[in-house]
Amino acid sequence: ILNVEQSPQSLHVQEGDSTNFTCSFPSSNFYALHWYRWETAKSPEALFVMTLNGDEKKKGRISATLNTKEGYSYLYIKGSQPEDSATYLCASQNAGGTSYGKLTFGQGTILTVHP
Amino acid sequence: NAGVTQTPKFQVLKTGQSMTLQCAQDMNHEYMSWYRQDPGMGLRLIHYSVGAGITDQGEVPNGYNVSRSTTEDFPLRLLSAAPSQTSVYFCTSRVPSTDTQYFGPGTRLTVL
Numbered sequence: 001i002l003n004v005e006q007s008p009q010s011l012h013v014q015e016g017d018s019t020n021f022t023c024s025f026p027s028s029n030f031y032a033l034h035w036y037r038w039e040t041a042k043s044p045e046a047l048f049v050m051t052l053n054g055d056e057k058k059k060g061r062i063s064a065t066l067n068t069k070e071g072y073s074y075l076y077i078k079g080s081q082p083e084d085s086a087t088y089l090c091a092s093q094n095a096g097g098t099s100y101g102k103l104t105f106g107q108g109t110i111l112t113v114h115p
Numbered sequence: 116n117a118g119v120t121q122t123p124k125f126q127v128l129k130t131g132q133s134m135t136l137q138c139a140q141d142m143n144h145e146y147m148s149w150y151r152q153d154p155g156m157g158l159r160l161i162h163y164s165v166g167a168g169i170t171d172q173g174e175v176p177n178g179y180n181v182s183r184s185t186t187e188d189f190p191l192r193l194l195s196a197a198p199s200q201t202s203v204y205f206c207t208s209r210v211p212s213t214d215t216q217y218f219g220p221g222t223r224l225t226v227l
Contacts, residue, residue: 046217105159
């Protein structure tokens, strides 16, 4: 995988449903994987930064896992609420050299939660 | 802290005009960057800086210049605007200890 890829592109769920999305990234020269939540007419807001293989992070009803060996991360939302409607972005950060600190973003997963 | 601020929020330019998008942060972050966001393309890195006096190119640098004379400010200059530069521009700064990047509110630029 040369780029950061997210699936699905969009997702419609009912309030109360649990859902998950996938982020695939290059596993070579990996340093960190970032998740952002981006609401319409606002700027992206950081959710998680994950670095270790097997890492799992949680913030309220949202959690994320990381597999650096195979190059993927899952974002889970338990009991989706209408206010969870947003675009969820992931970004891969490479290690060292001139790549340090640069993020490569996926195109995002657009989540719509229907009341 | 005001965080990352950007001005203007909206701008309309004619082809060939030049302008500067302003970005400032008051968190003493060394690392700052500029991204553009286009439909179907995701966020793409234009230029970044790892500290005052140090800048480097990102993925799509053509047509843009940057400078970093202070830790706080990281302006993005469009030298001769083209319709292909119509986009939403985001400035970010990074927290060194956690690598979390904070985004500014964005500048929506239209080039006619």
